[in-house]
Amino acid sequence: MDGSGKGGNSGAETLQRNYRIGKTLGIGSFGKVKIAEHILTGHKVAIKVLNRRKIKSMEMEEKVKREIKILRLFMHPHIIRLYEVIDTPTDIFVVMEYVKSGELFDYIVEKGRLQEDEARRFFQQIISGVEYCHRNMVVHRDLKPENLLLDSKCNVKIADFGLSNVMRDGHFLKTSCGSPNYAAPEVISGKLYAGPEVDVWSCGVILYALLCGTLPFDDENIPNLFKKIKGGIYTLPSHLSGLARDLIPRMLVVDPMKRITIREIREHPWFQARLPRYLAVPPPDTTQQAKKIDEDTLQEVVKMGYDKNQVVDSLQNRMQNEATVAYYLLLDNRLRATSGYLGAEYQEAMDSASTLSRMTSYETPTSTITHRSSVFLESQGSGTMRPHFPSERKWALGLQSRAHPREIMTEVLKALQELNVYWKKIGHYNMKCRWARHIPGQNETMLNLNHGFVEETGIIENEDCSSDNLQNVVKFEIQLYKTRDERYLLDLQRLSGPQLLFMDLCAAFLLQLRVL
DSSP: OOSSSSOOOOHHHHHHHHEEEEEEEEEOSSEEEEEEEETTTOOEEEEEEEEHHHHHHTTOHHHHHHHHHHHHHOOOTTBOOEEEEEEOSSEEEEEEEOOOSOBHHHHHHHHOSOOHHHHHHHHHHHHHHHHHHHHTTEEOSOOOGGGEEEOTTOOEEEOOOTTOEEOOTTOOBOOOOSOGGGOOHHHHTTOOBOSHHHHHHHHHHHHHHHHHSSOSSOOSSHHHHHHHHHHTOOOOOTTSOHHHHHHHHHHSOSSTTTSOOHHHHHHSHHHHTTOOGGGSSOOOOHHHHHHSOOHHHHHHHHHTTOOHHHHHHHHHTTOOSHHHHHHHHHHHHHHHHHHTTOOHHHHHHHHHHHHHHHHBOOOOTTOOGGGBOOOOEEEOSSSOEEEOOTTTSOBOSSEEEOSOHHHHHHHHHHHHHHTTOEEEEEETTEEEEEEESSOOOTTOOOOOEETTEEOOOOOOOOOOOOHHHHTTEEEEEEEEEEOSTTOEEEEEEEEESOHHHHHHHHHHHHHHTTOO
8 A cells, every 4th residue: 555545556557547647848969858737636737757778878877866856855835846757667757846937037138127025026936945955954056037837827937957966064165067158166166165155156147137137248259158156257247236236246155254144134124125925034944835735635535445544644644656646737837826825834933933033143053942042152363252241232042253164163162061961073163962960871982172172973873762761851053153244153053852951951051152
């Protein structure tokens, strides 16, 4: 059984039974895209037909696997939806959301430069989708108008995640990929990059194209093009408003460490103007959305002959089968028809987070307010940190300092050592930690300081997993981020263990840092 209430069959039979395949919409280098009708629901879908032999001959297996893996995770109104993947011996059929209005590229070519309100609407949707990718630790790396599709209501859908990569805290990417005109200087130079900052650059180029109808960096001669990109050489037309003229150069900064962040883009006055309510805060994560089941849609699926309990279980466990495909097709099309594709879960997330969005100015890929330290520190570079109070500026979730990163990490590690915290180095500014209410067992050995950084030694994994022991143990992650104005923000995130115990640890940690 496939968990949906009906028996499973081969890929070819599944495809034939569930879809009525129509005309070809487009042809690519190793497959084609066809329009199809989902027979159970009557809704249209787009099916990518990927030929296994061509994929293998072009050494594109990893690209295809990566895109499928990423899109399976995503549920966002401005990212193309993947409903299911059907395998046959000769082909891979990827069933996706049908978007019939073409590419943003064609829209720009047809209309020329857009008015600022229309460009801003597209840009707000793009940033929302890109931020969602980053929160889920995925960097797109190939953002361009050709990969931004438009639905029937002219809403953006980010597509083509074949060049995407999964980020790991403290680690850097080096692959040079994407279209040269939209690629960041560090990418075409083959330098190390963390990920989000290269998407910010591409978004800057896209915003320029929306507002100007041309590209900021363009040259038929590739060496000349690269020279312009590396030097940040472009001109801003005089017709741009003052706020647009302020935002674009902040995005097209050659030095990635000085480039504006997604969070800062969100706070920019140009972006904030006419911002739709549902885009004011990020939507909930996929796991949260999977837990919230729409009763009306569920009843429709049950009427099709599926067992209710099995459907609920499949949805909550993110399983792909005939019942879940029908459920999401029904739900997505209902939301588009009734509320401009804005689902109830997005509305509720926005309502519950509206207060938070007014209070905080800092978000990270897996932010959860209840799991984080929320004391704001500031230092003038001497290594001495002092409390910074909300009357002076916005709160930030984390510890903020102007000291050198190495000085900050030295103080952090000293504090951890005093608290008998055990850690494993993930990167220079990222580590996973374990702390127990009492002194840990004799099988563990305290890790040593090494000129401000820990030795890359693993935390003992074979700990006693009894409920009593777990109630006294907290695992958490520490990451140092660079923010605006040459500041650095230290973020603590609970991974497992009692939340109150984690708060006790944060209080003790702050005391060790002489913050309280």
